[in-house]
Amino acid sequence: MRRSGGPGTLLVIVPAWNEEAAVGGVVRSVQASVPGAPVLVIDDCSADATIAAAREAGAEVLPLPHHLGLGGCVQAGYKLAYELGYEYVIRVDGDGQHDARDIPRILERLVSTGCEMVIGSRISGGFRAGPVRSLGIAFFRAVLRPILGKPVHDPTSGFVASTAGHWQSSAAAFRWRIRRLKRWWCCSAEDFALRRCRARCGRGRRGGVPSRRLSRWPTLRMCSWESL
Secondary structure (H helix, E strand, O other): OOOOEEEEEEEEEEOOOOOOOOOOHHHHHHHOOOOOEEEEEOOOOOOOHHHHHHHHOOOOOEEOOOOHHHHHHHHHHHHHHHOOOEEEEEEEOHHHHHHHHHHHHHHHHHHHHHOOOEEOOEEEEEEEHHHHHHHHHHHHHHHHHHHHHOEEEEOOOEEEEEEEHHHHHHHHHHHOOOHHHHHHHHHHOOOOOOEEEEEEEEOOOOOOOHHHHHHHOOOOOOOOOOOO
């Protein structure tokens, strides 16, 4: 991927693991919503045709040599965006659950408020969590409120917009084994300004295998609060 970043530039990253059935549609929906913005699919050593589907749809692909998990995918995307000089990054999950039509609104909120991060909150957008994920969301809400001093509405959303100012701290947080909480400590320590933006939910997972299992807590994303 060529260096083409600079002030005001946007890179959309899509972490994907065995998302052959969904990733092409995700890439095309992003391209339709933000024409001209490059889309980078980070392939987490998929066993199917995820890479071919992403490239056929017009995305750049960063293939990882080993399966690193979701945290490793996101870290790789942030670090590459930083090295290429992009000012803004929006992360969209590769399973088709996010509605790419919300990207311009989330980006506008990130730019206009001057904050470091904006979360696409699913809580008011029709999202229905299963019992295990609901338990995880409730747990992290309870843990994070005293850490940050504010309520966190959707701590497991993967629809996140951020600025270059946040990436270095976030990359360091991913190296901790307890990254789900470490990123929030970084957020609090750096006094990052965070915002929430209501996002529509997509049609649900369109393919692939969820990265979460019953034996694992839902992976936490840096999110924000504050109602619109």
